[in-house]
Amino acid sequence: MSDYRSTIRTELQHIEQQEGVRILYACESGSRAWGFPSRDSDYDVRFIYVRPVSWYLSVFEKRDVIEKPIHDLLDLSGWDLRKALYLFRKSNPPLLEWLQSPIRYYEEYSVAEQIRSLSPLTFSPKSCTYHYLNMAKGNYRQYLQGDRVKIKKYFYVLRPLLACTWIESRNSMPPMEFGALVDALIPKESELYGVLQLLLSRKKAGEELDYEPKLTPLNEFLEERIAHFEQTAAAMDDAILPGQEQLDKLFRSALQEVWG
The missing domain is CATH 1.20.120 (Four Helix Bundle (Hemerythrin (Met), subunit A))
Incomplete structure (x- = not known):
């Protein structure tokens, strides 16, 4: 695992350089995080990233996921922060799982913890x-x-x-x-x-x-x-959703924290 942690962090750095993004959070999402990996289980790495401010100032829809094909048992896939916050408000279970994964590879900024603090409001x-x-x-x-x-x-x-x-x-x-x-x-x-x-x-x-x-x-x-x-x-009950303004404020503060 320690060797793969280094490999995963290196791959995440390559993604930042190739895509011009900043990764906010990365974790394990598959059988390793669930606690029942096989000897040959893949590393299922999921991450949240943010692009420069100018990328969001467009009238056109752009691809808001980054996916890298599996190689050497390593599968990497990430969501843009705006997509993540949109799905977070809809109580998206995979995202809620990522935020509490027991295996975290990267958490550089305060954004993930801010989202966690709102999780009780979005849980449905x-x-x-x-x-x-x-x-x-x-x-x-x-x-x-x-x-x-x-x-x-x-x-x-x-x-x-x-x-x-x-x-x-x-x-x-x-x-x-x-x-x-x-x-x-x-x-x-x-x-x-x-x-x-x-x-x-x-x-x-x-x-x-x-x-x-x-x-x-x-x-x-x-x-x-x-x-x-x-x-x-x-x-069963539905969630009491946070307001749009609250998530917009979190998104803007993340852009400010990352890009200044």
Whole structure:
């Protein structure tokens, strides 16, 4: 990880030079941040950047993302700050996750912390629950049907469903780490907890976890949770959104802080 941190920071510096931008914040967003990487897992780096003031003074729409193709297990993708703030106001779950990622590669300016301070205002239990529920349903339908299933995909259904459970019980953005969700929400004396710990240890040890007989108790748990949130999500609260002026002020202050 330490070697890759240096590589990632170097790649981010190259992006700044090539694109003429300043990166405000960069973090891990994939299985490494979730706490269940495989030995060959990619580094999924996500970042927020800002361009010079003159770039925003245009009557034409411009591309507001930067994407670099995967090479050497490294995947980099970033959003322009204006795009990030627009999606932030809509309680965008991936962005809210980035801001609380346990693995942060770069945070040079105060902008990310200012956005975090507004996060309670933009958090929408309803929209975030639907986001995680749809993620779980898609992965369950695609990978966990039939007598033999792709075992590692249990994590990609369990994590979003546990995130839904966290939102329902605590009315806040769930932690990214799978282990933190399991420890907080699954009783340690339960059979389910033991099964999850075994799967987690196998994945971290580098086992392939490919097609194996399905784990019937786990499937039953997932089906019950999916059915539950299909019934309850619609009644959850929406966010109390910050005003446009508040986000405009944050955007302008970021331009001033970065470019002077």
